[in-house]
Amino acid sequence: MTTMVEVKQLTKRFKSITAVNDISFKVERGEVLGFLGPNGAGKSTTMKMITGFLSPDKGSVFIQGKDCDQHPITAKRTIGYLPEGAPLYGDMTPRLFLEFVGKIRGIPNTEIDQRLADVIDKVNLESVLDQSIDTLSKGFKRRVGLAQAILHDPDVLILDEPTDGLDPNQKHEVRNLISDMAQQKAIILSTHILEEVDAVCTRAIIIADGKVVADGKPGELQAQSPWHNAVVLSIRAASENGISGTLAALDNVEEVQPLSNQAGVIQFLVRPKDGTSIIENVSASAHQHGWLVEEMHVEQGRLDEVFREVTNFQRS
Ligand SMILES: Nc1ncnc2c1ncn2[C@@H]1O[C@H](COP(=O)(O)OP(=O)(O)OP(=O)(O)O)[C@@H](O)[C@H]1O
Ligand SMILES: [Mg+2]
Structure with missing residues (x-):
């Protein structure tokens, strides 16, 4: 197995709040790691530090063995990121937005049409391609976000609540999409839906108050329950x-x-x-x-x- 992401002793403070407090873990290719934890636990902040959107106060992130501090561009090329909410350019249409992302990601002109067609099909965006993003429903905005995250076929995917706001059919589709991609990539996703952990994650980390309080395969975590084998x-x-x-x-x-x-x-x-x-x-x-x-x-x-x-x- 290849270590794709290594997080070492990450810490982030916002004034008096320690949002992330000495978190360390590794993710190998083929793993889908679920981040669980109460609201405000530090999941999104950890993801922002992995993707380079926030710099840590302490600790380091390595992507494919390279320190992100020293190789930020290589790290960003390797990562696809779906942030919390839907920070998209609202006056663009999904088609124009994805073309734009393709260009800034440096996808060659000869490949871009095929890539766009692929992701549009994968996240079912066909019906809204030419409608401005501002006017899309929450679930469709989320799908545009997911499309931009996978457009350059990155080796590492960081998905902050990827199924939030999706209808049950789309939740199912997106979980299938994640499972299909899992073999080739290392995927970290956060979720509040515990059944999602069973459905797609090979491993889960529970974070509380900025610390890792449990780490294991879904079955191993379930086995800690007082209901196990009841x-x-x-x-x-x-x-x-x-x-x-x-x-x-x-x-x-x-x-x-x-x-x-x-x-x-x-x-x-x-x-x-x-x-x-x-x-x-x-x-x-x-x-x-x-x-x-x-x-x-x-x-x-x-x-x-x-x-x-x-x-x-x-x-x-
Ligand atoms: N830019 C910021 N400035 C100040 N405090 C922040 C900032 N970003 C996050 N925090 C605080 O850091 C803590 C962790 O927040 P974070 O968004 O990482 O939690 P989370 O686990 O993603 O929660 P949720 O499940 O609600 O998405 C919270 O107390 C939050 O208020
Ligand atoms: Mg969050």
């Missing part, structure tokens, strides 16, 4: 009748919680100690007691629980 069990029964007690007495069971009781079906959550697998014990017990099991599944863990835990921890 069994959800629905039993047809007239009453609870000791079921909770029986489940709670099983090996490696930490806690049993009744979740609902509707139309004669009682649902329980059986949480394991230390994320141990308990499905076999629960299943054997159900069989042994002749319970009428309507549904049973194992929880992978909940990223939102992990998110809440690691970000609240920072604030307390």
Whole structure:
């Protein structure tokens, strides 16, 4: 694997606020790294420093091994950046804007038409190409921003909330586009949509108060959830009748919680100690007691629980 982006001890202060506080990480080719974190955590500020829009107070950014401070032009050539919001030239049409970006990116005249056609197709801009950007809906502005970020086919993509404001179909399309590009590039994206992490990210970093508080594959982060390997069990029964007690007495069971009781079906959550697998014990017990099991599944863990835990921890 090739290290495409390396961030070393980045720090940025705005007066009394430390927006980014000693953040370090690496991103390899083929990785899609998701930045998660509460509002104001420092995600956009970190992205602005990687792309050279802000200079850090401390620390360095290396793109393909080269220090961006010493090789700013090479770094900018290698990076495509979709900033927060939609900082576009509003009186231009998407067609003129993308032609302009193509020129300043130095795309040769012989290639520009093909490149434009490609990105216009990829982000579905055909229907609004000749309408001024100011008059476009939020989602279309976002798509123009995405088109300019990928126009020069950069090796590194930094996308600040790429699916913000998109309708569900477009969210799906953009996630597919990101996944399709992932093999050839290193991609960093920020998002508040936790399911997006599962859908497109190979790894996620949770940032809170300017610090990295978790870093791992989505499955590894989910495994930190108190729900990881919990069994959800629905039993047809007239009453609870000791079921909770029986489940709670099983090996490696930490806690049993009744979740609902509707139309004669009682649902329980059986949480394991230390994320141990308990499905076999629960299943054997159900069989042994002749319970009428309507549904049973194992929880992978909940990223939102992990998110809440690691970000609240920072604030307390
Ligand atoms: N130019 C600036 N001047 C002063 N403070 C700033 C500036 N830019 C960012 N900040 C502050 O830095 C902190 C981090 O902001 P940042 O935009 O990086 O957060 P974020 O994680 O992207 O949040 P969000 O999820 O809301 O986009 C916030 O407290 C913000 O108010
Ligand atoms: Mg932001």
